[in-house]
Amino acid sequence: MRRALAFLVLLASTGIEAAEISATLADGKLGARVDALSYPVTLPKELTSGLTNRLYVQVSVADANTTIAQKVVEIAIRYDLWDERFSVFSTMDGTITESRTLASLPEVSALLAALPLPRLFEVNALPAGADLTLRVEVLLNPIDREKMQMIRKWVAQNNTPEVGGRQGISVSNAIFNRILEQYANGSNVAAAWRASVASAPFRLDSLTHEKR
Amino acid sequence: MTIQKLTMRRLAVAALLSWLAPLAAAQTTQTTVEGPLVVQDVTCAGNLITSCEFIRDHLYLRAGDALDEEQIRNAQLRLSALRNFTSVNVHLEKGVARGAVVVVIEVEEASPIVREWLLGGSSRTDAQRGVFAGRIAHQNLFGKGKIVDLAAVAIVPVAGDALNEAYDVALRYVDPQLFDSSRYFGVAGVRWRKRRYEDIYGNFGSIDTGQFEVTVGRRIADFSYLSLGIAYRPDNDWVAGRWGSDGDFTISGPESFSHQSLTLAYGWNTEDDLYFPTQGSTFQINVGGDYQPNEPEGRSHLQFRKTWAASGAYWTFKVGGDPSPEYRSSLGESQAVSLSYARPVAPGDIIQRARWYIEPGFAVKGYTSSGTVFYEYGLKVGFRADTTAFGFVDLYLLATKDGGR
Numbered sequence: 001m002r003r004a005l006a007f008l009v010l011l012a013s014t015g016i017e018a019a020e021i022s023a024t025l026a027d028g029k030l031g032a033r034v035d036a037l038s039y040p041v042t043l044p045k046e047l048t049s050g051l052t053n054r055l056y057v058q059v060s061v062a063d064a065n066t067t068i069a070q071k072v073v074e075i076a077i078r079y080d081l082w083d084e085r086f087s088v089f090s091t092m093d094g095t096i097t098e099s100r101t102l103a104s105l106p107e108v109s110a111l112l113a114a115l116p117l118p119r120l121f122e123v124n125a126l127p128a129g130a131d132l133t134l135r136v137e138v139l140l141n142p143i144d145r146e147k148m149q150m151i152r153k154w155v156a157q158n159n160t161p162e163v164g165g166r167q168g169i170s171v172s173n174a175i176f177n178r179i180l181e182q183y184a185n186g187s188n189v190a191a192a193w194r195a196s197v198a199s200a201p202f203r204l205d206s207l208t209h210e211k212r
Numbered sequence: 213m214t215i216q217k218l219t220m221r222r223l224a225v226a227a228l229l230s231w232l233a234p235l236a237a238a239q240t241t242q243t244t245v246e247g248p249l250v251v252q253d254v255t256c257a258g259n260l261i262t263s264c265e266f267i268r269d270h271l272y273l274r275a276g277d278a279l280d281e282e283q284i285r286n287a288q289l290r291l292s293a294l295r296n297f298t299s300v301n302v303h304l305e306k307g308v309a310r311g312a313v314v315v316v317i318e319v320e321e322a323s324p325i326v327r328e329w330l331l332g333g334s335s336r337t338d339a340q341r342g343v344f345a346g347r348i349a350h351q352n353l354f355g356k357g358k359i360v361d362l363a364a365v366a367i368v369p370v371a372g373d374a375l376n377e378a379y380d381v382a383l384r385y386v387d388p389q390l391f392d393s394s395r396y397f398g399v400a401g402v403r404w405r406k407r408r409y410e411d412i413y414g415n416f417g418s419i420d421t422g423q424f425e426v427t428v429g430r431r432i433a434d435f436s437y438l439s440l441g442i443a444y445r446p447d448n449d450w451v452a453g454r455w456g457s458d459g460d461f462t463i464s465g466p467e468s469f470s471h472q473s474l475t476l477a478y479g480w481n482t483e484d485d486l487y488f489p490t491q492g493s494t495f496q497i498n499v500g501g502d503y504q505p506n507e508p509e510g511r512s513h514l515q516f517r518k519t520w521a522a523s524g525a526y527w528t529f530k531v532g533g534d535p536s537p538e539y540r541s542s543l544g545e546s547q548a549v550s551l552s553y554a555r556p557v558a559p560g561d562i563i564q565r566a567r568w569y570i571e572p573g574f575a576v577k578g579y580t581s582s583g584t585v586f587y588e589y590g591l592k593v594g595f596r597a598d599t600t601a602f603g604f605v606d607l608y609l610l611a612t613k614d615g616g617r
Contacts, residue, residue, distance in 0.1 A: 042301075050304030050313065051281055081306045081313070143289070151289045180490045181556045181565075185524045 021134050021199035024118060025207040030126060031118035032059055032134050032199070039112060040140065040193045044105055047086070052078040055112075056142040056189060061121055063130045071120045073097075077108060092120070123204060131201040139191035148183055148190065249279035252307035257318040261355050262296055267317050279304075279313060291319065293484075295351070298322045324352035327603030330365075330543045334610035337577060337588055338374040338412050341367050345543045359386035363541065367407075378407040386539040390428065397539050399427040399441075413580045414461070417452035421445045429477075429538060436480040437538050443473045459583035474500045481537040483519065487596065487604055488565055490526060493518040494535040526567065528552040545610060547573025547590060557597070566597035573612075580616065588612040 018038065024031040034057075040046075046053050055075040060067045076089045086108050090098040097119075102108050117136070126132065143151075182190035253275050256264035271287035273280060284302050291300040299320040304313040330345035349361040360383075367378040382403035390396035403423050410416040422445065429439030448471055453463040479496030483489040498513040515532035529551050534544035550573030557566035571592040580586045590612025597605050 045301075045303075049302065051284060051302065081304060082310050141285070143285075147286070147289075151286070151293065154290060154293075178559065180484075183490075183521070 019195065019197040021136055021197050023132075023134055023199060023202050023207055024116075024210055025123065025204075026118050026210040028123050029119035030061065030121040030123055030134075030204070030207075031116070032120065032136060033117065034115040034136050034138070034197060036113065037115065037138060037195055037197070043112075043140070044109070046141075047077060047105060047108055048079050050079055050081050052076050054141055055115075056139040056191070057115070057117060058137040058139075059117055059120055060135045061126065062133050062135065063127060068126060068132075069121050073117055073120070075115075118210075126204060128204055131203060133201050134199040135196065136198075137196045138194065139189060140193040142189040142191045143179060144189055145183060148179065249304070249311055249313050250307075251275055251277045251279055252312040252314050254315045254317065257316055258321065259319050260321060261324075261352065262319070262321060267291065267319060271315070271317065273315065279315075284315065287317070291317070296322060324350055326351055328543060328606075329602055329604065330545075330606045330608075332545055332594075332606070332608045332610065333370075334545060334608075334612075335372070336376070336590070336610065336612045337614060339372040339376040339409075340370045341372075341376055342370055343367050343545055347541070347543060357388055359388065359539070360384070361386065361541065363543065365543065374409075374411045376409045378405070378409075380405045380407075384541070388539055395431050397429045397431070397437075397439075399425070399429075399539050401425045411577070411586070413455060413578075413586060415454050415578050415586075417454075418450070420449040422447060427475075427539075431538075435482045436478070439477045439538070441475040441477070443475070445471050455579040455581055455583065457579055457583050457585075459581070461581075476500055479515075479535075479537055481535070483517070486535070486537075486540055486542060487598065488567060489517075489519040489528070490521060491519060494537050496535060496537060524555070526552075526554040526556075528554065530573075544606065545608070546571070546592070547588070547610075547612065548575035549573060550592070557595075562599055562601060564598045564600060566595065568595045569593070575612075584616060587615040589615055 018036050020035045022033045022035065024033055043053075053076070055077075057073040057075065058070065059073065060070040062068060071092060074091045076087075076091075078087050079085075080087065086102040086105075088100050088102060088108070088111065089096060102111065115138075178192055179190045182194070251273050254268050254271060254273065256267045259267060270290045271283065273283050273287075288300050288302050291297055297319045301318045303316050303318065305316055307313050326347075326349045328345075328347040328349075330343065332343040334341060334343060343366070345363070345365040347361065347363040349359055351357070351359050353360055363380075363382050363384075365378065365380040367376060369375055369377050380403065382401055384399055384401035387398045390398040401424070403425070404421070405423070406420045408418045423443050424445075425441060425443040427439050427441035429437050431437045451463065451465045453461060455461055476499045477496055479494065481492075481494045483492035483494055494515070494517045496515045513532075515535050517528060517530045517535050519526055519528045521527075530546055531549050533546040533548075534542045536542050550571045552569050552571040554567040554569035557563065557568060559565050569592075571594070572590070573592065574587065574589045576585060576587045578586050590610060592608055592610040594606060594608030596607075599605055
C-alpha cells in the first residue's frame with residue numbers, strides 16, 4: 001500500500017512517464033538503458049537549431065534502504081548546418097566517454113528513444129544479493145543554480161522599465177517559472193523539461209553480460 | 213574601442229577553446245575538427261509589436277563576434293523572463309560563408325491584455341461578506357508600454373451582527389516612462405468609492421465620494437522609488453465615529469477631511485514577480501493621504517512583503533497586505549500582519565502556474581467602548597492561478613476571531 005502511494009506521488013511529481021529503465025552489465029560495470037522517454041515535442045526543432053543541446057542524466061543505484069552510488073552523464077548533441085550531421089558526445093563526471101557522428105535526425109531520435117547509459121557503476125562495489133533499483137533523472141539543457149541566481153538578479157534589477165517598450169518584468173513565462181519552482185523545491189540543477197524514471201527491483205546475478 | 217577588441221578576442225579564444233576541447237579529447241573518433249562559428253547577423257522572427265532592436269538588446273553578441281552559446285542561452289532566459297513573450301527560441305541559420313551564422317531569435321508575443329479576478333468569502337469581526345474584484349488592463353498602449361487599467365471591488369454583506377459593505381471602481385492611466393525617462397513614472401486616475409461599516413462596539417463609518425488623482429514618481433538606484441500624489445474630491449460625503457483608548461467616542465466628518473490630499477511614498481521592490489514572487493521584498497511607506505482603496509479593506513500606510521523558498525514551499529511575510537509598488541496595482545485581502553505558506557501547483561493546459569496557500573494573520577482593528585484594544589486573528593486559505601482562459605484568478609476564504617471575546 002505504501003509502495004503504491006509512493007508510486008502515485010512519484011507520478012504526480014514527475015508527470016506520467018511511459019518510460020522504462022533496463023539494467024545492463026558490461027565490462028564488470030552496471031549501466032542502464034532508458035526506453036521511450038517522452039521528450040518535448042519541440043526537441044527535433046531544437047536538435048536542428050545549430051546550437052548544442054545537452055541532456056543531463058543523473059543515475060543512482062539504490063537498495064531497499066539507501067542510495068548506494070550516483071553518476072552524472074552528459075550527452076551533448078550539435079547539428080552541423082553545413083555537413084547536416086550531428087555530433088554526439090557523452091561525458092561521465094566530466095570525462096568524455098564516447099563520441100559519435102550521426103547522419104540524420106531519425107538516427108538521433110533512435111538513439112534517444114533507447115538512451116544508452118553503459119558502464120556506470122563497478123559491480124564489485126554493489127551488494128550481490130540485494131534487490132537494487134536504478135533511478136534516472138533526465139534534464140534537457142539544464143541551468144545551474146549559479147546561472148539562475150544571475151538571471152534572477154537581472155530580473156529583479158530590470159523590474160524598472162526603460163524607454164522603448166520594456167514594460168517591467170513579471171515572470172509570466174511558464175517555462176521560466178517551471179525552472180524557478182524546481183529550485184524552490186531544492187534542486188541543484190533545473191530545466192524546462194525534466195523526467196524521472198525508476199526501474200523495477202533487480203538483482204545483479206539476474207543480469208547477463210553484454211558484448212561490447 | 214581597445215576594450216571592445218580585447219573582449220572580442222577573448223570571446224573568440226574562449227569559443228575556440230570550448231569547441232576544440234571536447235573534439236581534441238575525442239580525436240580518435242570520426243568527428244572532424246572545425247573552426248569556431250562567427251556571428252554574421254542577429255535577426256528576429258515572430259515579433260509583431262516588439263521591435264527587433266529591443267529583442268536584440270538582450271543578446272550580448274553582435275555581428276563579427278565569435279558565437280558564444282552561453283550568451284545565447286542567457287539571452288533566451290532573459291527574454292523568457294519578460295512578460296512580453298510566451299515563448300522564446302533561438303536557432304542558427306547558415307550565413308554567406310561556411311562558419312558564418314545568422315542568429316535568429318524567434319519569439320511568440322504575449323497578449324498585452326491582463327485580466328485579474330478575485331472571488332473570496334470572509335467572516336471578520338462579526339460580519340460575513342462576499343468579496344468580488346476584477347481588473348482588466350492593457351499593458352502596451354500605443355506599442356510603447358503605457359498602461360490603462362480598470363479595476364472594481366465589491367464587498368457585499370451576507371450576514372452578521374456587524375456591517376461591512378464597499379464598492380470601488382478605479383480607472384488609471386500609467387506612464388512607466390514619463391517623458392521618455394527611464395527614471396520617472398506617472399499615474400493619472402479617477403475613482404469612486406462607497407463604503408459603510410459598523411462593528412459590534414459601535415465604531416462606524418461611511419464614505420461616498422469620487423476622486424481624481426495624479427502621482428509622479430522617481431526611481432532611485434536599482435530598486436527604490438519616491439512618489440508624490442495629489443487627490444482631489446469635488447464631492448465629499450464622509451462621516452466616521454470611533455472609540456479611543458481613553459474611552460471617548462469621536463465623530464469626524466467632511467469638515468475634518470479636506471477635498472485635497474497629498475501623499476508622499478517611498479518604497480523599494482526587489483521581487484521577481486508581483487503575483488508569484490519566488491524571492492525578494494517590497495516595502496512602501498506613505499505619509500499623508502487618507503485611504504488607498506485598492507484592497508477591499510483599504511490599504512495600510514505601511515506595507516512590507518518578503519518571500520523566500522524553503523522546504524519545497526514559498527514563505528511570505530506580509531505587513532499591510534499585498535503590495536502595489538510604483539505604478540503597479542494588486543488586488544487582495546489580507547490581515548495586517550500575516551505569514552503565508554504556499555505550494556506550487558503543477559501547470560497544465562489551463563493553468564500556466566498556480567499556488568495554493570495558507571495564511572494565518574493578525575490585525576488591530578481599533579478600540580472597544582471600554583477603551584481596550586480590539587483585535588482579530590484568523591486564517592486565510594486560498595488558491596491563486598495564472599490561467600489561459602481567465603488570466604489571474606484568486607479564490608480564498610478568510611475567517612477571523614475577535615481576540616477580546
